Amino acid sequence: MPPLPADDVLPRLFAEGVVCGDAADWLPRLPAESVDLFFTSPPYADARAYSRIHPDRYVSWFMPFADAMRAATTETGSLFLNIKNRVANRGPLKGQRHPYVYQLVLAMQESGWRWIETYIWAKPNAVPGRFGPRTKDSFEYVYHFAKGGKPYFDLNAVRVPYRADAAEIARRKSDRLGRRNTEAGFGRDRTKTYLHGGADPGNVVSVPQTYNQHRGVAHTAAMPEGLAEFFVRVGSPKDGVVIDPFAGGGTTVVVARRLGRRAAGIEIHDRFVAEAHRRIAEDDPDDVPGSLQHVG
Incomplete structure (x- = not known):
C-alpha cells in the first residue's frame, strides 16, 4: 500500500466502503483513537482454503492486528471478535479441541484490552455433519474487548419484548x-x-445461519446480517465509526451503514471486495433477518 496521510485514511475507507488490501497495512495507518467499534470475524484457524493459519501460531499471527486496532480505538470504543475453536487435525492434539481461542483471549487481555464479556452466538439451524464423538457445532463465540473502563454500550438498542x-x-x-x-x-x-x-436479551444471541453465500454473496463464510446488527446496535453510537478489518462480503459495512453509522471495511481478496461493493450499492437485505431472542 502506498503511503497515505493519516487524515486521508478514513475518508478513503468511507468513500470505497470496502478497500482491497491487507489489514496489516491499513490498521496501523488509522488515526489514533478514531474508531468507535471494530466488529469482525477473522479467518479461523485451519478453516478456509483461502487463508490457512495453523492454530499453534494463531495468537502470534493475530496479535499485531489486535494491537493496531487498540491504538485506533477511542477510549469508549470496543472490539467485538467473532471466532470459533476447532478440532485439531494433526499434531499432538489431533482429535481434541485446540485451545487457540482461549489462548488468544488471554493474550489480548495481557496486551491491554479489557475483556468485558463472552457472548454465545446460538445457531438454531446449524449445519449437521460428522464430528466424531461430539454433537454438531451449533454455537460460536463473540468476545467483547474494550479500550477503556467505560465502553459505550447501549443495552436499550437490543432489548426484546x-x-x-x-x-x-x-x-x-x-x-x-x-x-x-x-x-x-x-x-x-x-x-x-x-x-x-423491553427485557435484557442476555449474552446468548440466537441468530439463524445465513445461506446467502449460495444465493449471491460470493463468500464461503458469510455472516448473517442479524449477528452484525446486534453488535453494531449495542456497541456503537449513531454516526459512530465502525470498521471491519476482515470484511469478507461486506456484511458488517452494509448493516452498519443501514443503521446510520460511518462504516468501512478492509478485505484482502479482490473477489470478496467486488461482492461487498455490489451489496453496499444495492443495500438489499440478502438473507432472512436474524431473530434476536431472549434465551434462557
Missing part, C-alpha cells in the same frame, strides 16, 4: 427490595426492570 404477562409486570413493579449489587461494582434493580420497554 417481555415474556411476563401484564399482571406479573405490575407485581414486579411493586417490589421495593429488588436491588442487587456485586463486589465488582455492578448490580441491577428489579424494581426498575420494567421501566425500559
Whole structure:
C-alpha cells in the first residue's frame, strides 16, 4: 500500500466502503483513537482454503492486528471478535479441541484490552455433519474487548419484548427490595426492570445461519446480517465509526451503514471486495433477518 496521510485514511475507507488490501497495512495507518467499534470475524484457524493459519501460531499471527486496532480505538470504543475453536487435525492434539481461542483471549487481555464479556452466538439451524464423538457445532463465540473502563454500550438498542404477562409486570413493579449489587461494582434493580420497554436479551444471541453465500454473496463464510446488527446496535453510537478489518462480503459495512453509522471495511481478496461493493450499492437485505431472542 502506498503511503497515505493519516487524515486521508478514513475518508478513503468511507468513500470505497470496502478497500482491497491487507489489514496489516491499513490498521496501523488509522488515526489514533478514531474508531468507535471494530466488529469482525477473522479467518479461523485451519478453516478456509483461502487463508490457512495453523492454530499453534494463531495468537502470534493475530496479535499485531489486535494491537493496531487498540491504538485506533477511542477510549469508549470496543472490539467485538467473532471466532470459533476447532478440532485439531494433526499434531499432538489431533482429535481434541485446540485451545487457540482461549489462548488468544488471554493474550489480548495481557496486551491491554479489557475483556468485558463472552457472548454465545446460538445457531438454531446449524449445519449437521460428522464430528466424531461430539454433537454438531451449533454455537460460536463473540468476545467483547474494550479500550477503556467505560465502553459505550447501549443495552436499550437490543432489548426484546417481555415474556411476563401484564399482571406479573405490575407485581414486579411493586417490589421495593429488588436491588442487587456485586463486589465488582455492578448490580441491577428489579424494581426498575420494567421501566425500559423491553427485557435484557442476555449474552446468548440466537441468530439463524445465513445461506446467502449460495444465493449471491460470493463468500464461503458469510455472516448473517442479524449477528452484525446486534453488535453494531449495542456497541456503537449513531454516526459512530465502525470498521471491519476482515470484511469478507461486506456484511458488517452494509448493516452498519443501514443503521446510520460511518462504516468501512478492509478485505484482502479482490473477489470478496467486488461482492461487498455490489451489496453496499444495492443495500438489499440478502438473507432472512436474524431473530434476536431472549434465551434462557
